[in-house]
Amino acid sequence: MLTIIMKRFYIASIVLITIIASNLFFTLPSPPSIELEAIHQQFHDGLLQLQKEIEAYQKIVAQYENANATIGQLRRQHLTTREAFKAIEFLLAYLDQESINRFINGAPLPKTEPKVPAIIVIEPKGLQVLDELVYAESPEESTEEISKQVGQLAKHYQYVYHYQSGIQLQHRQVFEAIRQELVRMFTLGITGFDTPGSVNALPEAKVVMESIARAFLVYVPALEETAPALAEETAAKFNQAIDYLGQQQDFDSFDRLFFLKEFINPLYDLVYRCHRQLGIETIDEVQSVPQALNYHSGNIFSEDFFNVGYFANMDYDDPALNPKAQLGRLLFYDPIMSSNLKGSCATCHQPNKGFTDGLPKSHSLTDEGTVLRNAPTLINAVYAEKFFLDLREEDLDRQMKHVIRSRQEFSTDFIEIIDRLQQSPEYRQLFEERFPGIGISTHTISRALAAYVSSLRSFNSPFDRYVRGELNEIDPAVIRGFNLFMGKAACGTCHFAPAFNGTVPPQYRESESEVLGVPATPDTLQASLDNDYGRIANQIPIDGADFYKYSFKTITVRNVALTAPYMHNGVFETLEEVIDFYNRGGGAGLGLELEHQTLPDTPLNLNEREKMDLISFMEALTDTTGMTAVPARLPQFDGRPEWNLREVGKY
Numbered sequence: 156m157l158t159i160i161m162k163r164f165y166i167a168s169i170v171l172i173t174i175i176a177s178n179l180f181f182t183l184p185s186p187p188s189i190e191l192e193a194i195h196q197q198f199h200d201g202l203l204q205l206q207k208e209i210e211a212y213q214k215i216v217a218q219y220e221n222a223n224a225t226i227g228q229l230r231r232q233h234l235t236t237r238e239a240f241k242a243i244e245f246l247l248a249y250l251d252q253e254s255i256n257r258f259i260n261g262a263p264l265p266k267t268e269p270k271v272p273a274i275i276v277i278e279p280k281g282l283q284v285l286d287e288l289v290y291a292e293s294p295e296e297s298t299e300e301i302s303k304q305v306g307q308l309a310k311h312y313q314y315v316y317h318y319q320s321g322i323q324l325q326h327r328q329v330f331e332a333i334r335q336e337l338v339r340m341f342t343l344g345i346t347g348f349d350t351p352g353s354v355n356a357l358p359e360a361k362v363v364m365e366s367i368a369r370a371f372l373v374y375v376p377a378l379e380e381t382a383p384a385l386a387e388e389t390a391a392k393f394n395q396a397i398d399y400l401g402q403q404q405d406f407d408s409f410d411r412l413f414f415l416k417e418f419i420n421p422l423y424d425l426v427y428r429c430h431r432q433l434g435i436e437t438i439d440e441v442q443s444v445p446q447a448l449n450y451h452s453g454n455i456f457s458e459d460f461f462n463v464g465y466f467a468n469m470d471y472d473d474p475a476l477n478p479k480a481q482l483g484r485l486l487f488y489d490p491i492m493s494s495n496l497k498g499s500c501a502t503c504h505q506p507n508k509g510f511t512d513g514l515p516k517s518h519s520l521t522d523e524g525t526v527l528r529n530a531p532t533l534i535n536a537v538y539a540e541k542f543f544l545d546l547r548e549e550d551l552d553r554q555m556k557h558v559i560r561s562r563q564e565f566s567t568d569f570i571e572i573i574d575r576l577q578q579s580p581e582y583r584q585l586f587e588e589r590f591p592g593i594g595i596s597t598h599t600i601s602r603a604l605a606a607y608v609s610s611l612r613s614f615n616s617p618f619d620r621y622v623r624g625e626l627n628e629i630d631p632a633v634i635r636g637f638n639l640f641m642g643k644a645a646c647g648t649c650h651f652a653p654a655f656n657g658t659v660p661p662q663y664r665e666s667e668s669e670v671l672g673v674p675a676t677p678d679t680l681q682a683s684l685d686n687d688y689g690r691i692a693n694q695i696p697i698d699g700a701d702f703y704k705y706s707f708k709t710i711t712v713r714n715v716a717l718t719a720p721y722m723h724n725g726v727f728e729t730l731e732e733v734i735d736f737y738n739r740g741g742g743a744g745l746g747l748e749l750e751h752q753t754l755p756d757t758p759l760n761l762n763e764r765e766k767m768d769l770i771s772f773m774e775a776l777t778d779t780t781g782m783t784a785v786p787a788r789l790p791q792f793d794g795r796p797e798w799n800l801r802e803v804g805k806y
Contacts, residue, residue: 189326189373189374189376189377189433190373191323191324191325191326191329191373193373194324194329194370194373195323195324197243197366197369197370198243198246198319198324199320201239201242201243201366202243202316202319202320203316204239204242205236205239205240205242205243205312205316206312206316207239208232208235208236208239209236209305209308209309209312210309211232211235211236212232212233212236212305212308212309213305213306213309215228215229215232216229216301216302216305217302219298219301220298220302226289226294226295229289229294229301230289230290230353233285233286233289233353234353234355234358236282237282237286237350237353237355237359238358238359238362240259240260240282241359241362241363241366242362242363242365242366243366244260244336244339244363244366245332245333245335245336245339245363245366245367245370246319246324246328246329246332247259247315247319248260248332248335248336248339249328249331249332249335249336250319250322250328250332251315251319252662254311254314254315255315257277257280258280258281258307258308258311258312258315259280259281259282259308259311259312259315260281260282260283260349261279261280261281261283261284262279262283262348263279263283263284263286263287263351264279264702264753265277265278265279265700265702266279267697267698267700268697269697271697272696273696273697274696274697274699274700275697276700280304280307280308280311281304281307281308281311282308283349283350283351284304285301285304285305285308286349286350286351286352286353287351287352288300288301288304288352289301289352289353290352290353291352326433326435327430327435327436327437327438327441329370330426330427330429330430330435331438331450332367332370333367333370333371333426334423334426334427334450335661335662336363336367336661337367337419337422337423337426338423338448338455338660338661339660339661340360340363340364340419341411341414341415341419341455341652342647342651342652342660342661343651343660343661344356344359344360344363345357345360345409345411345414345641345642346411346641346642346645346647346648347406347642347645347648348647348648354406356406357400357403357404357406357409360400361397361400361401364393364396364397364400365397367393368390368393368394368396368397371389371390371393371426371429372390372393374386374429374433375390377433378429378432378433381432382429382432385425385428385429385432386429388425389422389425389426389428389429392418392421392422392425393422395417395418396414396418396422399414399417399418406642406643407642407643409638409642410638411637411638411641411642412622412634412637412638415455415622416622416624419455420453420454420455420456420622420623423453423454423455424453424454427450427451427453428453437450437451438450439451445462445464445465446462446465447461447462447465447466447662447663447664448460448461448462448661448662448663449461449462454622454623455652455653456614456619456622456623456652456653457614457623458612458614458615458619460614460653461538461654461663463537463538463609463612466537466538466539466551466609467537467551467605467606467609468550468551468552469605469606469609476606477610478588478589479589479590479602479603479606480603480606480607480609480610481607482585482586482589482603482606482607483602483603483604483605483606483607483608484607484786485585485786485789485790486500486600486603486604486607487499487500487501487504487604487607487608488500488501488785488786488789489789489790490502491572491575491576492559492565492567492572493520493564493565493566493567494521494565494566494567494571495520495521495566497520498520498565500558500604501785502517502520503517503526503530503564504530504532504533506779506782506783506784506785507717507783508717508718509532509534509714509715509716509717509718509779510532510533510534510611510782511529511530511531511532511717511718512530513719513720514529514530514720514725515529515720515724515725515726516528516529516724516725517529517530519563519564520563520564520565520566521562521563521564521566523562523563524563525563526561526563526564527563527687528544528687528723528724529544529720529721529722529723529724529725531544531708531710531718532710532711532713532714532717532718533608533611534611534612534613534711534713534714534779534782535611535612535613535654535656535711535713536608536611536710536711537551537608537609537611537612538654538656538658538663538711539656539657539658539666539708540658540664540665540666541666541708542554543557543693543708544689544707544708544710544723545668545689545690545692545693545698545707545708546666546668546690546693546695546698546708547693547694547695551605551608551609552598552601552602552605553601554605554608555600555601555604555605556569556601559572569597569600572600573595573596573597573600575792576595576600577595578792579790579791579792580791581790581791582595582790583595585790586599586603589603590602611782613713613714613778613779613780613782614653614778615778615780616713616775616776616777616778617629617633617775617777617778618633618637618772618775618776619653619776619778621633621775629775630771630775632767632768632771632772633768633771633772633775635765635768635771635772636768636769636770636771636772636773636775637772639761639765639768639769639772640769640772640773643759643761643765644737644759644761644765644769645755645759646712646737646769649667649669649709649754650709650711650712654711654713655711655712655713655776656709656710656711656712656713657669657708657709657710666708666709667708667709668689668690668703668706668707668708668709669706669707669709669753669754670702670703670704670705670706670749670751670752670753670754671705671707671722671736671741671742671752671753671754672684672705672741672742672743672745672747672749672752672754673685673705673707673722673723673724673726673736673742674726674736674742674745674747675724675726676726677726677727677728677732679735679736679739679745682742682745682746682747683747684705684742684747684749685705685723685724685726687705687723687724688704688705689703689704689705689706689707689723690703690704690706690707690708691703691704691705691706701750701751702750702751704751705749705751706751706753707723712773712776713776713777713778714776714777714778714779715730715773715774715776716730716773716774716776716777717777717779721733730769730770730773731766731770734761734766734769734770735766737754737759738758738759738760738761738766739758740754740755740756740757740758740759741754741755741756742754743756744756744757744758
């Protein structure tokens with residue numbers, strides 16, 4: 156039965172790809188002197204080589220089970236197999252990311268099947284799982300599981316090989332795949348995310364760079380006809396990157412910031428310029444499906460790297476969007492939203508505190524103690540697949556309904572709010588201007604607020620400007636801190652660049668949550684586990700799996716210098732305390748028993764300078780440019796002038 160389901164899954168994937176390639180996309184005339192056959196051959200040779208390495212892996216595992224092969228031989232074959240995968244990953248993952256994540260190289264964590272009414276657990280499979288098993292301290296204890304995983308890998312790869320070997324590539328897809336792989340290499344590769352056991356990240360990065368460079372070189376002859384300098388610069392940059400990676404041996408000391416500024420960002424831009432120079436269509440020219448990334452952005456840390464319209468489900472080319480956001484800004488600061496007129500959205504999300512409130516848990520607006528959790532920042536909150544710390548809402552527009560209905564927060568309903576707003580001639584006019592023919596409604600209130608929240612975007616910090624070359628210098632501690640964050644300290648394996656939150660690259664379509672084992676009190680010597688169950692209690696059926704107990708959304712560390720206290724319960728008052736918690740291995744490192752902790756329980760062994768460098772880097776992510784101004788006044792209400800006495804300045 157499982158085999159039938161898998162076949163149907165792969166058939167559906169390839170049919171969709173074939174339909175898209177042959178019917179939905181139009182292709183501009185191919186650039187002169189360019190033949191895709193060389194790239195097809197590279198891909199097909201790579202597919203065959205990976206199949207051979209997986210077969211060799213099966214043989215070594217069988218020998219290891221019978222004590223006829225050493226752990227050294229097993230590990231060498233594992234690395235060889237992974238590098239064969241990495242040689243074609245840029246096309247494999249581009250063409251069918253879901254299959255690769257599920258069966259070939261997904262993160263070693265269980266998940267649940269989305270869009271179904273029951274809890275169906277998807278157990279982790281593939282090369283990342285094997286990386287942990289084969290490089291465990293005592294791999295002999297997992298021999299049976301290793302054999303099972305390699306057997307599954309071989310079976311699943313047969314479907315991948317069969318169908319992907321028949322795909323006819325387009326020029327557009329090659330360029331898109333190369334740029335996507337540059338993002339993947341930087342965010343998941345050199346951080347160690349992809350190699351959790353072997354930490355063989357740098358040799359694999361070299362293999363990846365060689366493979367995408369080889370594909371790019373096919374286009375050099377055509378580029379030389381119209382833009383020889385561009386062709387030469389891009390080819391040279393690829394060669395320099397390959398040489399640089401070949402010289403790097405130590406994972407901890409690798410200068411990731413130098414690599415980003417000198418190679419990743421320049422290549423990301425150069426490949427795009429080559430794409431356009433050749434007259435090849437881009438993804439947004441051939442399909443109308445929104446993408447999480449703006450393909451025309453030339454820098455991973457650019458303010459326009461993300462397509463905010465995708466995340467907010469809004470048309471950011473709509474000239475009325477900014478006026479809608481301005482209306483949302485008024486609503487955000489107006490206590491008219493709460494039942495007792497005592498608080499607004501800004502009560503718990505204050506701009507001078509990074510749109511948090513500085514409290515462990517926000518005060519209830521109805522004088523009932525506190526709400527359940529700490530108020531997270533709203534800056535860059537739009538860049539997510541799901542919202543709230545327990546991920547209970549998928550739509551930015553619908554966030555507001557949870558706050559409005561909450562007994563401890565606004566404790567009201569849209570009917571009452573609409574009635575109040577209707578009493579204001581000014582609000583009636585504003586809504587009619589922004590939403591002609593609709594006016595004040597549940598939808599327009601939510602839409603205006605979502606437009607404002609989606610405008611709270613921060614990619615202009617000192618660190619961003621340094622990465623983009625707008626600042627010539629930055630504190631060396633920031634550089635060291637970034638390299639630690641993306642390397643030894645492993646922060647970047649959960650807080651993914653460039654948003655530094657849990658939205659997973661390179662597609663940025665999924666929001667992750669983590670089980671950290673957060674203690675109930677700051678006492679880490681006699682720690683007790685906080686009793687908030689998190690995601691498993693969000694009343695979403697598919698999140699009811701046991702491994703989501705104590706799991707919380709990974710939020711951004713941007714502006715973290717402004718948003719203390721930290722964690723879902725505000726248990727840590729300083730960044731020093733947060734780093735100490737992670738350095739000791741999270742809750743498990745404090746002695747708490749957690750069956751499904753996603754944070755490694757082994758110490759990071761950070762010294763005091765390294766801890767301070769991490770803080771220096773995170774402080775360099777501070778940016779609230781243009782966000783801190785509050786409305787000078789709020790709309791008047793007929794017969795209720797006291798409603799305008801809002802003390803707005805306190806925010």
